[in-house]
Amino acid sequence: MSLTQVSAAKVFGGWHKQFSHASSSNHCDMRFAIYLPPQAEKQNVPVVYWLSGLTCTDENFMQKAGALRVAAELGLAIVAPDTSPRGDDVADAPDGAYDFGLGAGFYVNATQTPFAQHYQMYDYVVNELPKLIEQHFPVTTQRAISGHSMGGHGALMIALKNPQRYASVSAFSPISQPMNCPWGQKAFAGYLGNDQQQWRQYDSSELMKASPVRDHIPALVDQGEQDNFLVEQLKPEALVDAAKLVDYPLTLRMQPGYDHSYYFIASFIEEHLQFHARCIIDNS
Amino acid sequence: MSLTQVSAAKVFGGWHKQFSHASSSNHCDMRFAIYLPPQAEKQNVPVVYWLSGLTCTDENFMQKAGALRVAAELGLAIVAPDTSPRGDDVADAPDGAYDFGLGAGFYVNATQTPFAQHYQMYDYVVNELPKLIEQHFPVTTQRAISGHSMGGHGALMIALKNPQRYASVSAFSPISQPMNCPWGQKAFAGYLGNDQQQWRQYDSSELMKASPVRDHIPALVDQGEQDNFLVEQLKPEALVDAAKLVDYPLTLRMQPGYDHSYYFIASFIEEHLQFHARCIIDNS
Numbered sequence: 126m127s128l129t130q131v132s133a134a135k136v137f138g139g140w141h142k143q144f145s146h147a148s149s150s151n152h153c154d155m156r157f158a159i160y161l162p163p164q165a166e167k168q169n170v171p172v173v174y175w176l177s178g179l180t181c182t183d184e185n186f187m188q189k190a191g192a193l194r195v196a197a198e199l200g201l202a203i204v205a206p207d208t209s210p211r212g213d214d215v216a217d218a219p220d221g222a223y224d225f226g227l228g229a230g231f232y233v234n235a236t237q238t239p240f241a242q243h244y245q246m247y248d249y250v251v252n253e254l255p256k257l258i259e260q261h262f263p264v265t266t267q268r269a270i271s272g273h274s275m276g277g278h279g280a281l282m283i284a285l286k287n288p289q290r291y292a293s294v295s296a297f298s299p300i301s302q303p304m305n306c307p308w309g310q311k312a313f314a315g316y317l318g319n320d321q322q323q324w325r326q327y328d329s330s331e332l333m334k335a336s337p338v339r340d341h342i343p344a345l346v347d348q349g350e351q352d353n354f355l356v357e358q359l360k361p362e363a364l365v366d367a368a369k370l371v372d373y374p375l376t377l378r379m380q381p382g383y384d385h386s387y388y389f390i391a392s393f394i395e396e397h398l399q400f401h402a403r404c405i406i407d408n409s
Numbered sequence: 410m411s412l413t414q415v416s417a418a419k420v421f422g423g424w425h426k427q428f429s430h431a432s433s434s435n436h437c438d439m440r441f442a443i444y445l446p447p448q449a450e451k452q453n454v455p456v457v458y459w460l461s462g463l464t465c466t467d468e469n470f471m472q473k474a475g476a477l478r479v480a481a482e483l484g485l486a487i488v489a490p491d492t493s494p495r496g497d498d499v500a501d502a503p504d505g506a507y508d509f510g511l512g513a514g515f516y517v518n519a520t521q522t523p524f525a526q527h528y529q530m531y532d533y534v535v536n537e538l539p540k541l542i543e544q545h546f547p548v549t550t551q552r553a554i555s556g557h558s559m560g561g562h563g564a565l566m567i568a569l570k571n572p573q574r575y576a577s578v579s580a581f582s583p584i585s586q587p588m589n590c591p592w593g594q595k596a597f598a599g600y601l602g603n604d605q606q607q608w609r610q611y612d613s614s615e616l617m618k619a620s621p622v623r624d625h626i627p628a629l630v631d632q633g634e635q636d637n638f639l640v641e642q643l644k645p646e647a648l649v650d651a652a653k654l655v656d657y658p659l660t661l662r663m664q665p666g667y668d669h670s671y672y673f674i675a676s677f678i679e680e681h682l683q684f685h686a687r688c689i690i691d692n693s
Contacts, residue, residue, distance in 0.1 A: 191675070
C-alpha cells in the first residue's frame with residue numbers, strides 16, 4: 126500500500142505530516158495525520174492512536190489539543206485518522222446532519238445500505254491503519270488509544286474488544302453508552318439496523334460488563350461537569366457501573382467547570398499521554 | 410463602554426472568554442478573546458496582547474498556539490483582538506482578497522475612502538482595547554505585545570511607537586519591512602494612499618532605525634527558515650540591519666526547518682511568554 130504525503134510541518138523538533146491513501150477497508154481514499162517526535166529519528170517509538178469526535182477530521186486534535194509538545198517530551202508518536210470515509214461517492218446523511226454520515230462514522234462496520242460500502246471504520250482503525258503505520262514509519266507495535274466524545278466511545282469500544290492490541294485506553298467526554306443516547310441510537314440504527322443485539326458489540330458499557338479480568342487494561346476517562354452533552358448523550362455513570370460490576374481498572378474523573386471543547390482536552394492531555402507512556406513501559 | 414459575553418470555557422484552571430462591544434475607534438462591533446489565568450481570581454495580572462496574522466480572528470491563537478497552559482503557569486492574561494473591523498457595512502477588498510480588507514487590517518489607521526470609516530485598528534489596539542481591558546478585568550497596567558506575520562508587524566510597530574506602554578515585544582515571522590514587500594505595499598497603498606512618507610510611520614524597520622536609546626525595550630523575534638514567505642514578504646534582515654544601526658536590544662532567531670504555521674508558533678510560544686514575564690518583572 127502506498128501513501129501520498131499531503132503536508133509536513135516541523136513541530137517541537139519532530140514532524141507533523143498528513144497522508145492520503147487508498148483504503149481497502151473503506152473503499153475510498155482516507156487521510157490521516159501522524160506526529161513523529163524527535164526520538165523517532167534514532168529509534169522506533171510507541172504510538173498513541175487518537176479518535177476524534179463528531180464533525181472533526183484528522184486536523185482538530187493535532188492543531189488544538191497541545192498534545193505534540195508532550196509527545197515530543199515522552200517520545201510518543203500520535204496518529205489521528207479521519208472520523209469517516211470521505212468522497213463524492215460516499216453516502217451521507219440525507220439531511221446533511223452533523224451527527225450521522227460524513228464526519229460521524231462512529232467507528233463501526235456498517236451493515237446497512239448504502240453505508241456498508243464505505244463505512245467500515247472499525248476495521249480501518251483496528252487493522253488497516255496500524256498495519257500501514259507500522260509498515261511505513263519508525264514505530265514499535267506498542268500502542269495506546271484515546272479519543273473524544275464519539276472518538277472516546279471509539280477508543281473505549283475498540284480497546285475493550287481488542288485488549289491485546291493496546292497497552293492502555295483513555296477518553297475525554299466519551300459517549301459511554303451509545304445504545305442508550307440519541308447520538309448513539311441514531312448512528313447504530315443507521316449503520317447497523319434496528320436489531321439492538323447488533324448494537325451491543327459496539328457499546329462500551331455493555332462490553333465492559335462482559336469483560337473477563339484477563340482482558341482488563343488500564344483505562345482513564347476525564348469528563349467535564351459543565352459539558353452540555355453530559356446528561357443526555359455521554360452518561361459516564363453507565364461506565365462507572367460497568368466497571369464496578371467486573372472490577373475494571375477504570376479511573377473516571379469528573380472535572381468541575383470544564384465543558385465539551387478542545388479547551389478541556391488541552392487542559393488534561395498531558396496527564397493522558399503520561400498515563401499511556403507509563404502503561405506502555407509497564408507493558409514492555 | 411459595555412461588553413457582551415459571547416462564550417466562556419474553563420482552560421487550565423483559568424477562563425477563556427470572548428466578548429463583543431461597540432468600538433468607538435472602528436465604528437462597528439468588535440470581538441476579542443481574553444484568557445484569565447487562575448491567579449486572576451486573587452490578584453491583578455499583567456497582560457500580553459497578541460496580534461494575529463492575515464485571515465485570522467480572535468480565535469486562531471487561543472485555539473492553536475498552546476499558549477494558555479504557559480499563561481496559567483506564569484500568571485499572565487492574554488488578549489487577542491480580531492484582525493480587522495467586521496460587519497455588513499465594513500468595506501472589504503473589491504475582489505475579496507485574503508490580504509486586504511476584512512481579516513487584514515494591518516493595525517494602521519486608514520486615511521483612504523472607503524476604509525477610513527472603520528479601519529482604525531492602530532487606535533483600537535493601542536488605546537481603546539487596553540482601556541477596556543483594564544476597566545473590566547482583574548489586570549494590572551503591565552503590558553507586553555506579540556504577534557504573528559501581519560500581527561508580528563503590528564506588535565513590533567506598535568511597541569516601537571509606544572515603548573512606554575509595553576515592557577517587551579516579540580514576534581513570530583513578522584512582516585519586518587512592510588514598505589518593501591508585496592503584502593505591505595498593497596495594504597499601505599490601500600489604507601494610506603500612495604504617499605510613501607505616510608507609510609514610514611507604520612514600518613518597523615524604519616521606526617527601529619529612528620528609535621532613540623531611551624525608547625528601546627527588549628525584543629524577541631523567531632523566524633522559521635522553511636517559511637514560504639520568508640524571502641518575498643518577511644525580510645527579517647531589514648530588522649537586523651536596523652537593530653545593528655541603533656544597537657536595539659533585538660534577539661532574532663532563525664529556526665531551522667520550521668514554516669509559517671501555528672505549529673511553529675506552538676513550538677516556541679513558551680519561550681516568548683517566559684521572556685515577557687521576565688521583562689514585566691524587570692520593569693516593575
